[in-house]
Amino acid sequence: MHKKISRWVKDKQQGVKRALVTAYDYPTARFAAAAGMHGVLVGDSLGMVVCGDHDTLNVTLEQMCYHTRMVRRGAGGCLVFADLPFGTYEKSPEQAWESAGELLRAGADVIKLEGGAEMAATVAFCTERGINICAHIGLTPQRVRQWGSFQRQGNTDAEAQRLHHEAAALSTAGARFVVMEAVPDQVAARISRAIDAVTIGIGAGPDTDAQVLVAHDVLGLEAESPPFARRYLEAGNLQQKAFVQYVQDVVSGNFPPRRPH
Numbered sequence: 001m002h003k004k005i006s007r008w009v010k011d012k013q014q015g016v017k018r019a020l021v022t023a024y025d026y027p028t029a030r031f032a033a034a035a036g037m038h039g040v041l042v043g044d045s046l047g048m049v050v051c052g053d054h055d056t057l058n059v060t061l062e063q064m065c066y067h068t069r070m071v072r073r074g075a076g077g078c079l080v081f082a083d084l085p086f087g088t089y090e091k092s093p094e095q096a097w098e099s100a101g102e103l104l105r106a107g108a109d110v111i112k113l114e115g116g117a118e119m120a121a122t123v124a125f126c127t128e129r130g131i132n133i134c135a136h137i138g139l140t141p142q143r144v145r146q147w148g149s150f151q152r153q154g155n156t157d158a159e160a161q162r163l164h165h166e167a168a169a170l171s172t173a174g175a176r177f178v179v180m181e182a183v184p185d186q187v188a189a190r191i192s193r194a195i196d197a198v199t200i201g202i203g204a205g206p207d208t209d210a211q212v213l214v215a216h217d218v219l220g221l222e223a224e225s226p227p228f229a230r231r232y233l234e235a236g237n238l239q240q241k242a243f244v245q246y247v248q249d250v251v252s253g254n255f256p257p258r259r260p261h
């Protein structure tokens, strides 16, 4: 097993928590690494927070590789996760393996894909051929056009059981990590205790092995954030103020200053 991943597994066994944040570019990856972040995720959420789309479905593999290269350059010793975008892996294990290879060559250490038990064969195929896979269950944003909205998952006993079954199937198939998004806290806790894979929660309570947040939420760059996110900064407001001041300075002649001849 990858030396860095075996540290994550050891930490799971010892109850030591780990933190990840999304990163889409070199400076964010550099700040994350310098902050002691354990992992950075080049998420296809970039379709929304960087490109301004309503969902993640327009993101291409080429875009993901482009951003993964930038993040790799800044990520130092952080484990770099990268998302397989919609339409690049669901058809067959072979398709997933080929797309994952592109992300590996761009610098990713771990490849993330969305889906439950139906993806177990793909996870096994990729794992057996040397690719570390992170599965993603619960609210899987690539299904949003099927569901009609971003929906919390696992609210009934039957749904909770289905999630548990999916997580177990993916872990048994070889997934090293399982992201659980927008899942009830107790369901995520139970799954985390039950499976070998390292669980990464987002809106899944405090009892997953690791947490991930979207950088734009942590930094306050989005107008609104989901209720489970914590905004550690209002960088959007600061950026707006800086731009306003710059415009005023140019218009008023305060910038640039006159230089002596």
Ligand code: KIV
Residues within 6 Å of the ligand: 022, 041, 042, 043, 044, 045, 046, 083, 136, 179, 181, 202, 212, 214
């Ligand atoms: O794309 C992304 O940023 C993600 C996280 C929200 C887990 O998948």
